Amino acid sequence: MRARCLAWAMVLAMMAACASGPPVRVLTAERREGTDGAQHAIVPLEPDVYTVVIFFSTECHVLAVHDERIRKLAADFARRGVRFLAVDSEVGATLDRDRAEALQRHYPFPIVIDRGGELARTLGAAYSGYTVVLDRDGTVRYQGGIDSDRVHLRDDAVHYVSDALTDLLAEKAPRVTESKALGCALRLR
Numbered sequence: 617m618r619a620r621c622l623a624w625a626m627v628l629a630m631m632a633a634c635a636s637g638p639p640v641r642v643l644t645a646e647r648r649e650g651t652d653g654a655q656h657a658i659v660p661l662e663p664d665v666y667t668v669v670i671f672f673s674t675e676c677h678v679l680a681v682h683d684e685r686i687r688k689l690a691a692d693f694a695r696r697g698v699r700f701l702a703v704d705s706e707v708g709a710t711l712d713r714d715r716a717e718a719l720q721r722h723y724p725f726p727i728v729i730d731r732g733g734e735l736a737r738t739l740g741a742a743y744s745g746y747t748v749v750l751d752r753d754g755t756v757r758y759q760g761g762i763d764s765d766r767v768h769l770r771d772d773a774v775h776y777v778s779d780a781l782t783d784l785l786a787e788k789a790p791r792v793t794e795s796k797a798l799g800c801a802l803r804l805r
Contacts, residue, residue, distance in 0.1 A: 646658070648728040648729060649729055650701070651714050651715040651728075652726040656701060658728075658750065658754075659750055664697050665751070665785075666698045666750065666752075666784060666785075667698070667700075668690075668693070668698060668699070668748070668749050669702075669747065669750065670700070670702045670745065670747045671703050671705060671747070672702040672704045672714075672727055673706055673744035673803075674706075674713060674714070676745070676799050677767065678745060678766055678767055679744045680721070681765075681769060682763070682769075686723070690725055691724065692778070693785075694724070698785075701728055702718075702725065702726070702727040702728070703727070703729075704727055704728070705730035707733075707804065709729050709731070710729075714727040715727075733804035737804070739759070740759065741802060742797075744802060745761060745799030746759070746760065746797035746799065746802075747759070747760065749777065749790075751784075757793070758780035758790050758793055758794070759793070759794050760792075760795030761776055761798050761799075764795070765798070766798040774795075776795045779791055779792065780792065
């Protein structure tokens with residue numbers, strides 16, 4: 617019982633810390649295998665200035681609805697020094713399955729495997745579509761949803777990731793540093 621109470625106390629403390637803005641988390645240079653056959657560091661390396669990490673699920677219809685917006689984001693920002701990676705942290709994730717998904721979805725970036733869901737837990741990802749923007753120091757500059765839409769894309773959506781990247785590339789703090797991710801629950805165990 618005491619251990620459960622301590623665990624809840626830690627969760628509440630983490631939630632309180634997150635309420636005042638995104639936590640700063642420095643990630644190691646550990647590399648993960650991608651669907652393109654290469655090993656990828658999550659933290660941006662030269663010449664990239666930011667990495668956008670989108671947590672991925674092969675079975676999430678909410679994420680599939682956003683595929684076109686995701687491809688457009690990658691196309692718009694790749695030439696400005698922003699690297700995109702999808703991360704599959706789900707139990708049973710395989711490179712073969714993700715290669716097929718990357719081809720079917722026409723992703724212009726690789727999907728990397730996060731065996732055991734360590735990266736998802738480190739970055740607080742509980743839902744597919746949860747997106748994190750990291751700078752070269754491994755600092756989280758934005759975390760949350762791709763935009764304000766769920767399954768019906770609207771013209772008046774708030775484009776959180778696009779807005780955060782536009783601000784960061786203009787050397788400003790992002791207008792919004794944290795939002796709610798509206799995807800499907802990730803199956804980490």
